[in-house]
Amino acid sequence: YLNGGWCKRTQQIRSFPDGFLFGAATAAYQIEGGWYEDGKGLSIWDIATHTVPSPIKDGSTGDVSADSYHLYKRDVELMKELGIDFYRFSVSWSRILPNGFADKINQPGLDYYNNLINEMLDNNITPFVTIYHWDLPYNLQKLGGWTNPLIVEWFRDYAKILFDRFGDRVKLWMTINEPKQICYEGYGSDLKAPFLNATGIAEYICAKNILLAHAKVYHLYDESYRKVQNGTIGISLSCTWYEPASDTSDDHQAAVDARQFDxxxxxxxxxxxxxxxxxEVKQNIALKSAEQSFPKSRLPEMSAAEVALIRGSSDFFGINSYTTKLTYRDASLEGMYPVPSYMDDMAAVMIKDPSWTQAQSTWLQEVPWGFYKLLVEVRNLYDNPPVYITENGWSTAGGLxxxxxxxxxxxxxxALLDALDEGCDVKAYTAWSLIDNFEWKNGYTEKFGLYEVDFSSPELTRRPRESAHIYKEIIRSRQLNL
Ligand code: BG6
Structure with missing residues (x-):
């Protein structure tokens, strides 16, 4: 059938290329628990989930979650059972540096990650470490977090400790997971911690600081560690595909703007x-800022030196992609936002198509051709960079x-195999998630795990879902049997 220009092939068995890697991912706050144990400091998510009234849908916390802080050996057994090549996990900044600053290192925090890494290597699983997956030390948030330019140095100091302590064994690094979610959802709206909601302003200050922080850490690794440690380091962006809702040039432009903002x-x-x-981003924000009588654009400028520092600062393009949205322009909505706003700046309206299959998460629908188009667009726009799919997954209400x-x-x-046929340089695929976990704003109301975690059992029992058996077979055979 044809849908959105993507043609599902009829071939029965399709193979992944030699060297293609399969993995699964998690993030520290979502699975570890041990929130206040062994000297760990508080993060913005510890504070958020302990706020009354709770900003989390089911009022839950990650205090215990899947308790991977204690059950990591069981998690490694699951990885081995699945046969994944690598496991992507994140380090909790405040478990290593309780105050966020590098002057006080928490040894039990280092021990935990050393044990996890060693256990993985003993079982032939490659560690893929995310340096930052959203759990900023609360102490740094009190100083402005990602809106304070000093965070570039704080982040660099923290990353250096990870390279020093784990880099002999860790060869795959991700600096930051999904800067857009951090900046827009955390600072420019109230969807994620720290729920700052300083719309149309804080997300752009955050964006510049986060790009600089990422680039500094990339260059630190490149210049001071790569020769000896011989690893790979990049960033991961959340990439939704925005499809024009109609063939009008307005809707096409709205889709382009949405992709460029997102x-x-x-x-x-x-x-x-x-x-x-x-x-598109510079023009739209400058235009709206002028209309709103700001003396200059709300988007911070980058100096030539900053542009040069950031350009090329990633060995791979990490893509977290889940879904597609239909996009259109609606002139009647212009100016409806009473305060400066990212959505107003983008000037695009995004909607779901009710005919697409819906997951448990309201934002998630199954649109494989959108994923294909995204991969081709990344190839076209950025000269075919090496791509790692660093997250892709589906939520249900539960059950095996x-x-x-x-x-x-x-x-x-x-769709990924189709993109490979088109010459896209996709090197790896990561399923989100290895196990059920605390899903941020929605707590435990949606499950993404290949393995179910029984949160009501004292042992937090892990059981493979049907999908785990299928994924295991795909990995074993390196083939999709269609
Ligand atoms: C990704 C995040 O954006 O989406 C994950 O990197 C997250 O950490 C996943 O769990 C699902 O999102 P949500 O908002 O439904 O928990």
Whole structure:
């Protein structure tokens, strides 16, 4: 069938290329528990989930979650059972540096990650370390967090400790997971901690600081560690595909603007030859800022030296991609936002198509051709960079029989194979998530795990879902049997 220009092939068995890697991912706050144990400091998520009234849908916390802080050996057994090549996990900044600053290192925190890494290596699983997946030390948030330019140095000092202590064994690094979610959802709205909601301003200050922090850490690794440690380091962006809702040029432009605001804002400075924020983002924000009588654009400028520092600062393009949105322009909505706002700046309206299969998460629908188009667009825009799919997954309400997740993984992997046929340089695929976990704003109301975690059992029992068996077979055979 044809849908959005993507053609599902009829071939029965399709193979992944030699050297293609399969993995699964998690993040520290979502699975570890041990929130206040062994000298760990508080993070913004510890504070958020302990706020009354709770900002989390089911009022839950990550205090215990899947308790991977104590059950990591069991997690490694699951990885081995699945046969994944690598496991992507994140380090909790405040477990290593309780105050966020490098002057006080928490030895039990280092011990935990050393034990986890060693256990993985003993079982032939490659560690893929995310340096920052959203759990900023609360002490740094009190100083402004990602809106304070000093965070560039704080982040560099923290990353240096990880390179020094784990870099002899860790060869795959991700600096930051999804800067857009950090900046827009955390600072420019109230969807994620720290729930700052300083709309139309804080997310852009955050964007510049986060790009600089990422680039500093990239260069630190490149210049001081790579020769000896011989690893790879990059960033991961959350990339939704925005499809024009109609063939009008307005809707096409709305889709381009939505892509540039959503991920081009971070991809263009790093992966384009020109560097800097994308033209659409600069123009739209400058225009609206002038209309709102701001003396200059609300988007901070980058100096030539900053542009040069950021450009090229990633060995791979990490893509977290889940879904697609229909996008259109609606002139009647212009000016409806009473305060400066990212959504107003973007000037695009995004909607779901009710005919697409819906997951448990309201924002998630199965649209494999959108994933294919995204991969081709990244190839076209950024000169075919090496791509790692660093997250892709499906949520259900629970249960071991997860046909929806199986359909999703199969259709997205088919789209990935189609993109490979088009010459896209995709090198790895990561399923989100290895196990059920605390899903940020929605707590435990949606499950992404290949393995179910029984949160009501004292042992936090892990059991493979049907999808785990299917993923295991795909990895074993390196083939999709369609
Ligand atoms: C990704 C995040 O954006 O989406 C993960 O990197 C997260 O940490 C996943 O768990 C699912 O998102 P949510 O908002 O439904 O928990």
């Amino acid at each position: 991920w081009g804002q971070y991809a263009h400075p790093i992966f384009s030859n020109a560097g800097d924020f994308p033209a 029989l997860d046909e929806g997740r199986i359909s999703y993984y199969r259709s997205y992997l088919t």
